[in-house]
Amino acid sequence: MTAEDTYAAFLDHVRRIGYVGDAAGHLRWDQEVVMPEGGTPARSKQLSTLSGIRHELLTDDDVADWLEELDGADLDPDRAAVVREVEREHERARQVPDELVEEISAVTSEALPVWESAREAGEFEEFADTLAEIVALRREYAAAIDPDRDPYEVLFENYEPYLGIDTAEEILAELRDGLVPLIDAVQASDVELAAPFEGEYAEADQRALVEEALDAVGYDRERGRLDTAPHPFSSGTPFDARVTTRFTPGEPLDALSSTIHEFGHASYTQGLPREHYGTPLGDSRDMVVHESQSRLWENHVGRSRPFWEYFAGTVVDHLGTPASARDLYEAANTVHPDNLIRVEADELTYHLHIVLRFEIERDLIRGDLDVAEVPAVWNDKMDDYLGVRPEDDGEGCLQDIHWTHADFGYFPTYSLGSLLAAQLDAAARADLDLDGQIRRGEFGPLREWLGERIHRHGCRYTTPDLIEAATGESLSAGPFLAYAEEKYGALYELD
Amino acid sequence: MTAEDTYAAFLDHVRRIGYVGDAAGHLRWDQEVVMPEGGTPARSKQLSTLSGIRHELLTDDDVADWLEELDGADLDPDRAAVVREVEREHERARQVPDELVEEISAVTSEALPVWESAREAGEFEEFADTLAEIVALRREYAAAIDPDRDPYEVLFENYEPYLGIDTAEEILAELRDGLVPLIDAVQASDVELAAPFEGEYAEADQRALVEEALDAVGYDRERGRLDTAPHPFSSGTPFDARVTTRFTPGEPLDALSSTIHEFGHASYTQGLPREHYGTPLGDSRDMVVHESQSRLWENHVGRSRPFWEYFAGTVVDHLGTPASARDLYEAANTVHPDNLIRVEADELTYHLHIVLRFEIERDLIRGDLDVAEVPAVWNDKMDDYLGVRPEDDGEGCLQDIHWTHADFGYFPTYSLGSLLAAQLDAAARADLDLDGQIRRGEFGPLREWLGERIHRHGCRYTTPDLIEAATGESLSAGPFLAYAEEKYGALYELD
Numbered sequence: 001m002t003a004e005d006t007y008a009a010f011l012d013h014v015r016r017i018g019y020v021g022d023a024a025g026h027l028r029w030d031q032e033v034v035m036p037e038g039g040t041p042a043r044s045k046q047l048s049t050l051s052g053i054r055h056e057l058l059t060d061d062d063v064a065d066w067l068e069e070l071d072g073a074d075l076d077p078d079r080a081a082v083v084r085e086v087e088r089e090h091e092r093a094r095q096v097p098d099e100l101v102e103e104i105s106a107v108t109s110e111a112l113p114v115w116e117s118a119r120e121a122g123e124f125e126e127f128a129d130t131l132a133e134i135v136a137l138r139r140e141y142a143a144a145i146d147p148d149r150d151p152y153e154v155l156f157e158n159y160e161p162y163l164g165i166d167t168a169e170e171i172l173a174e175l176r177d178g179l180v181p182l183i184d185a186v187q188a189s190d191v192e193l194a195a196p197f198e199g200e201y202a203e204a205d206q207r208a209l210v211e212e213a214l215d216a217v218g219y220d221r222e223r224g225r226l227d228t229a230p231h232p233f234s235s236g237t238p239f240d241a242r243v244t245t246r247f248t249p250g251e252p253l254d255a256l257s258s259t260i261h262e263f264g265h266a267s268y269t270q271g272l273p274r275e276h277y278g279t280p281l282g283d284s285r286d287m288v289v290h291e292s293q294s295r296l297w298e299n300h301v302g303r304s305r306p307f308w309e310y311f312a313g314t315v316v317d318h319l320g321t322p323a324s325a326r327d328l329y330e331a332a333n334t335v336h337p338d339n340l341i342r343v344e345a346d347e348l349t350y351h352l353h354i355v356l357r358f359e360i361e362r363d364l365i366r367g368d369l370d371v372a373e374v375p376a377v378w379n380d381k382m383d384d385y386l387g388v389r390p391e392d393d394g395e396g397c398l399q400d401i402h403w404t405h406a407d408f409g410y411f412p413t414y415s416l417g418s419l420l421a422a423q424l425d426a427a428a429r430a431d432l433d434l435d436g437q438i439r440r441g442e443f444g445p446l447r448e449w450l451g452e453r454i455h456r457h458g459c460r461y462t463t464p465d466l467i468e469a470a471t472g473e474s475l476s477a478g479p480f481l482a483y484a485e486e487k488y489g490a491l492y493e494l495d
Numbered sequence: 496m497t498a499e500d501t502y503a504a505f506l507d508h509v510r511r512i513g514y515v516g517d518a519a520g521h522l523r524w525d526q527e528v529v530m531p532e533g534g535t536p537a538r539s540k541q542l543s544t545l546s547g548i549r550h551e552l553l554t555d556d557d558v559a560d561w562l563e564e565l566d567g568a569d570l571d572p573d574r575a576a577v578v579r580e581v582e583r584e585h586e587r588a589r590q591v592p593d594e595l596v597e598e599i600s601a602v603t604s605e606a607l608p609v610w611e612s613a614r615e616a617g618e619f620e621e622f623a624d625t626l627a628e629i630v631a632l633r634r635e636y637a638a639a640i641d642p643d644r645d646p647y648e649v650l651f652e653n654y655e656p657y658l659g660i661d662t663a664e665e666i667l668a669e670l671r672d673g674l675v676p677l678i679d680a681v682q683a684s685d686v687e688l689a690a691p692f693e694g695e696y697a698e699a700d701q702r703a704l705v706e707e708a709l710d711a712v713g714y715d716r717e718r719g720r721l722d723t724a725p726h727p728f729s730s731g732t733p734f735d736a737r738v739t740t741r742f743t744p745g746e747p748l749d750a751l752s753s754t755i756h757e758f759g760h761a762s763y764t765q766g767l768p769r770e771h772y773g774t775p776l777g778d779s780r781d782m783v784v785h786e787s788q789s790r791l792w793e794n795h796v797g798r799s800r801p802f803w804e805y806f807a808g809t810v811v812d813h814l815g816t817p818a819s820a821r822d823l824y825e826a827a828n829t830v831h832p833d834n835l836i837r838v839e840a841d842e843l844t845y846h847l848h849i850v851l852r853f854e855i856e857r858d859l860i861r862g863d864l865d866v867a868e869v870p871a872v873w874n875d876k877m878d879d880y881l882g883v884r885p886e887d888d889g890e891g892c893l894q895d896i897h898w899t900h901a902d903f904g905y906f907p908t909y910s911l912g913s914l915l916a917a918q919l920d921a922a923a924r925a926d927l928d929l930d931g932q933i934r935r936g937e938f939g940p941l942r943e944w945l946g947e948r949i950h951r952h953g954c955r956y957t958t959p960d961l962i963e964a965a966t967g968e969s970l971s972a973g974p975f976l977a978y979a980e981e982k983y984g985a986l987y988e989l990d
Contacts (some may be wrong), residue, residue, distance in 0.1 A: 007739035019544040022537065027521060034529070039735030042517065043771060049514040053548060121967035240534030279535060 003073035009223050010066040014086055016278040017057045022237050022278075024050040029235050033227045035246060037113065044109030050275020051105035051371055058086075058093045081460045085280035088161060095145045104137050108406045115404040116230070124268035124375045132371040135364050136408070142365070145494050152365045159287040160416070161335030162462040162477070168412055175351055175415060178481040182488060183348050186335045189492040193330035195406035196323035200249035205342060209252070209318040210245055210259040216311070217443045219243070219296065220270050231344070232258050232403045234265040234294075238277060252319050253332055254344060257298055264297030265290055267447060271455030280459035285466055287410060288475075289454065292424055299347055299418070300483075301446070303332045306439035333491055338388045340395045348484060351418070352385040353391035356401070357411040365408050420467060421479035424450070427471040498568035505561040509581055510773035512552045515820055517732050517773075519545040524730050524737060528722045539604035546600035553581075553588045573776055576955045580775035583656060590640045602703065603901045610899040611725070617887030624767050626868040629901050637860065645836040647860045650904035653909070657957040658970070663907050666972050667853070668911060670846055673976040675985060678843050684987040688825035691818035695744035697929055704747070704813040705740055705754040711806065712792065712938045714758050726896045727753050727838070729760040729789075733772060733837045736764035747814050748827055749839060752793055759792030760785055762942060767949030775954035783970075784949065786859070788914020791820040794842055795978075796911070799829045801934035828986055830897045833883045835890045843979060846913070847880040852895070852906040860903050863946070888906050905958050915962060917975035919945070922966040939955060 001009070024047055031043050035272035057063075067087050068243040075083060093101075111130045116154040118126035142151030160168070181287030224236070236242045243262035247255045263347060268284055284290055301307055305325070312325040323331070335346045342353040360377060363369035369377065379389050388398030394402050428434055428449050436444050453470040460466075468473050488494070496504075562582050570578065588596075609869050620666075628764060637646030648660040653665070670882045719731070724739035731737045738757035742750045763779055780787055796802055799818070807820040807988035808940030818826070830841045838847040841939055855872055858864035864872065873892040874884050885891030897905050923929055923944050932940050948965040955961075962970050985987070 016544050019541045023522060023541040023545055027518060028523060030521060036717055036720050036735055042734035045519040046514045050518055188802040222531055225531050231616050237537040239537035240531055
């Protein structure tokens with residue numbers, strides 16, 4: 001076989017791996033959005049089987065042979081990137097026994113209704129055994145990949161393979177050190193921001209509002225759909241990138257910002273090059289980059305002053321409450337250190353919710369914290385960082401779905417993604433009249449800028465290289481802190 | 496390995512085949528019910544990959560080895576049944592190249608939007624090349640399995656493996672010979688049946704009505720859901736058996752009977768033994784038996800006089816049109832030889848729609864009919880059998896989804912299933928006070944009777960053995976013709 005033939009056979013196989021993964025992704029969407037409750041046992045079998053098959057395809061001896069043959073070949077940069085990405089995943093996966101992969105998939109699928117019911121009851125104990133089982137399986141998984149490294153470092157690479165946990169921890173420390181005095185100053189301020197909403201808003205009105213927002217920012221409906229889910233998420237392919245939201249009667253801006261957030265994810269997915277579908281060149285870079293897209297749209301667009309100047313009339317039309325652009329801008333940016341729920345947190349305190357989860361999950365995975373201690377540690381840290389205590393575990397340590405999915409190492413990517421969002425926003429402003437465009441409801445130039453700098457590349461570059469190419473600098477907390485200090489300094493009239 | 500170990504390894508593998516098949520089934524549900532239009536290219540790749548993987552698992556050399564080892568083993572009847580079913584499928588599948596299986600899946604998945612648009616435009620020509628491609632692939636498929644047998648006979652066995660095409664043709668001839676004079680007599684009758692519905696009925700009211708009907712007959716909502724689809728169908732597993740329906744503004748009883756029909760299918764699926772999920776013992780017998788369940792509920796329950804005595808008040812409540820039980824009974828059983836659409840046909844003329852399709856697809860597959868001739872032949876046969884001609888292909892040869900799915904050989908199972916429904920209904924009446932129970936809205940005894948006689952057996956018996964065990968007789972048109980002559984003789988006051 002020539003290198004050309006080898007690469008072609010290799011790429012066919014790589015596409016099959018991608019298709020099986022996407023099939024499983026759609027079954028998970030179905031499970032969280034439309035599946036009846038009784039379907040769990042069968043879905044769990046289907047998902048663990050697909051997960052096992054994907055693993056077998058990825059670890060196939062043929063893949064090892066092709067990779068070896070391609071090792072010395074003179075590949076163009078795109079092909080070399082495909083080889084780099086598959087090789088990395090292949091080598092990790094070869095370390096993990098098939099049975100362990102299927103077991104993790106089966107256990108997490110069965111964990112979902114247990115977590116849902118425990119969360120509803122507010123009782124961590126109902127979920128403790130399940131969580132202990134998931135933690136043990138994830139530790140076993142990390143040890144299989146590399147028994148000599150920090151297991152949390154190994155797991156973090158599932159979500160962000162190239163940045164490195166040390167860099168991540170440094171950046172998060174820079175962020176925390178910058179945020180703590182800013183939040184203190186905000187708390188000390190006498191300024192009271194506007195709070196125009198009172199009472200409850202009908203789901204139908206909120207739905208009409210978020211549908212209009214999706215159309216405004218440019219969600220392609222022929223390649224997507226909006227549904228509701230208890231924990232909003234987005235998933236799919238460049239051909240079918242779906243978003244979900246949820247409606248809270250008393251908080252009509254929550255569904256709006258959550259939907260714009262998920263649109264950011266879906267817009268990335270829809271912007272991937274379709275001709276490379278099924279291969280790393282047609283797949284999104286990892287979680288930090290994905291979250292940068294959602295955060296950029298949610299915060300730097302959807303929480304900006306010009307956005308409310310553009311969209312205030314639409315909000316008033318649908319919700320019926322009179323509010324000026326300034327009122328809405330203030331309402332969307334009020335800092336609430338007493339808020340308990342991560343997904344409802346403001347732009348500043350959000351990152352302390354993340355730090356808390358990061359510390360707990362790191363200690364769980366390192367074996368420094370027992371599962372039974374999670375609620376107490378959670379509640380104490382909430383008290384320390386934000387001065388509030390959850391009344392039950394439903395609004396405490398059971399609020400997030402991630403651990404149910406065995407996603408340990410995922411949380412830090414949320415904050416890192418937010419920092420990248422600020423860095424991209426600053427870079428985009430050097431090229432575009434972003435404020436003016438947003439004020440006029442012209443979102444095309446930003447979508448195109450992001451498509452050009454981020455989306456079209458798929459996994460062509462590693463995360464650090466992509467960030468460098470898109471913004472001219474490596475990732476840091478600087479641009480976010482500068483943005484936060486300016487914005488919240490003005491809102492709260494700080495010195 | 497002991498025979499016990501061999502059987503255990505074999506069964507694990509069999510379950511994986513089942514799970515992959517069900518995963519694909521859910522992706523097809525998604526494609527027809529919720530997927531955005533743009534999703535087709537990716538879905539087609541996902542489905543053809545899963546179809547190829549299922550085929551590889553089924554034809555694996557391990558399976559051949561296990562089957563050989565189990566050949567002489569002393570297996571209990573249940574295990575022997577599992578081996579019989581898997582062996583049959585394995586041997587057929589081994590004849591078909593993997594590439595052909597993936598190609599059929601890819602082509603049929605891409606065919607769906609082509610068919611939908613051609614049907615909407617009423618233009619067969621838009622679909623002709625696609626259909627020609629599907630026919631050619633199906634002929635290639637039949638020839639791969641057995642180049643020496645009638646290809647249509649081979650394809651029929653995909654849907655009903657044990658009855659035999661000769662038996663099927665004999666029974667269908669008996670049916671046609673019995674029906675033709677009965678329909679003639681009905682057409683000659685002066686009786687005008689009641690037609691209480693006029694104008695259009697809102698989808699919300701129709702939906703509320705069919706929801707209430709599903710609750711009445713005992714659809715388990717924790718293991719199912721109702722959606723809409725252009726061509727109603729049911730699919731899923733014993734844990735998650737979904738139904739779809741469609742609402743026609745001017746025909747408010749159509750959605751009701753179609754929903755009860757799909758409930759019959761789902762009730763069979765929900766009644767399969769869950770402990771055998773993924774194996775033939777937990778899977779439904781083939782299409783004739785499946786259709787007997789839907790037809791029994793649709794016609795022998797949902798179109799019966801006692802059903803309308805029970806349900807008339809509910810219909811009036813939801814639709815607002817005053818109608819007596821007798822009016823509704825007549826409206827649900829009016830014979831319309833001038834109707835063009837199979838799924839809207841009455842109990843009698845329905846079978847002539849089937850005979851027409853059976854003759855056309857048999858000739859297409861045998862190579863005796865060119866695809867280009869389909870519309871003309873279709874329209875002429877409609878004229879011959881029912882005295883009507885479609886005005887365009889949308890209400891003619893494009894009305895059914897089956898050929899788009901490459902399902903040649905499927906149509907005869909609809910009529911054969913209806914005949915089995917009548918045979919089961921007659922047998923159930925020997926054990927149950929069915930009329931009295933239906934009149935009182937007690938559907939549990941019939942569900943249990945069917946569960947006991949049919950559902951719980953999965954594929955334990957072959958079709959002829961299951962029919963014999965359940966009804967004491969082999970399949971024939973006799974019970975259906977006796978039922979039809981009595982019912983329509985009374986309705987139309989025939990001699």
